[in-house]
Amino acid sequence: MMGRSFRAKISPSDNQAAEDELRREISKDKFTQMEILGQFNLGFIIARLGGDLFIIDQHATDEKYNFEMLQRNTVLQGQRLIQPQSLHLTAANESILMDNMDIFRKNGFEFTIQEDAPCTERVKLVSMPVSKNWTFGKEDIEELIFMLSDAPGVMCRPSRVRQMFASRACRKSVMIGTALNRGEMQQLLTHMGEIEQPWNCPHGRPTMRHLFNLNMLPD
Template sequence: MELAADEELLAMEFAPALAASGFTLSIRPSRPPTQRLRLTSVPFSRNVVFGVDDVVEMLGAVKAGATPTDGEGGAVALRPARWRAVLASRACRKSVMIGAALGRAQMTRVLVHLAGLSHPWTCPHGRPTMRHLWDLSGGGAWRRREGER
């Protein structure tokens, strides 16, 4: 793996954080600078295989100020943008789809969970999460309980 000298030093320094993300590096001290690192394992998810470009992206994030530690000196995973896209896609696949008929308990649970989010109006892909609530199974609108406004 050929990196710029500063990226190579950064990769060596943050090797535990890269390993926590599934990128294993081996150091070859006999090689010239910028060619000392070898990528020996990479993460994959279904049909997405990560590689050198993702390592370079994560090193760029560290250079820009990202903190790959847990605050107590322990390594935590760095995540490339493609990894976040894979996770976002998985999250949407398991979500309630628009048009699905939900019972009152399910609707309440969804609204309670949405209320706990900082940006509840869109999914990780930017698709809207909210629509007008309507009883799709019975065809009628929700009725207010007596005493409610």
């Protein structure tokens, strides 16, 4: 009898254990090696890798892919303010902002810098992201500064932008109840191998679970 790599049950209380197993056993290249067995209940893909069968939530996994692509690639369009706005940041926060202007720009925030102005008056906001359903403001700038003080130079998004991307990703992803052909299912699995964290959708729901090992079936 082969050793069992997957022991977690499909149950909310076993979510962390299940995710740990998947992360350990399924390296990114494994997704393209999976064989699609079919679609179940117009919502799930059943796939086989060696003796192991997996079930994949078609909406959750597509949503996670679309979300990560938005996080990675979107440059938010800023809208010019009628008048540049002082932010009254501390000197330390001004420096963090000035060192990371490109990250702010990708989030739709642009500034003018006046090097010779007194501290707390050096930075003025000139452009801010706009969206029909979301309002952005100084809190988002402060949140970004806080994140960047922890991880300078690392691309990040304010939580409101994350939420906006999560709802956009949801709307553009394949819905439960949609019939998929083999190529479409294959594409969803291929995408799982191309993202950082394929195990949960942006709202935290699992994308994939181990069903069972065929070697465990009685002869």
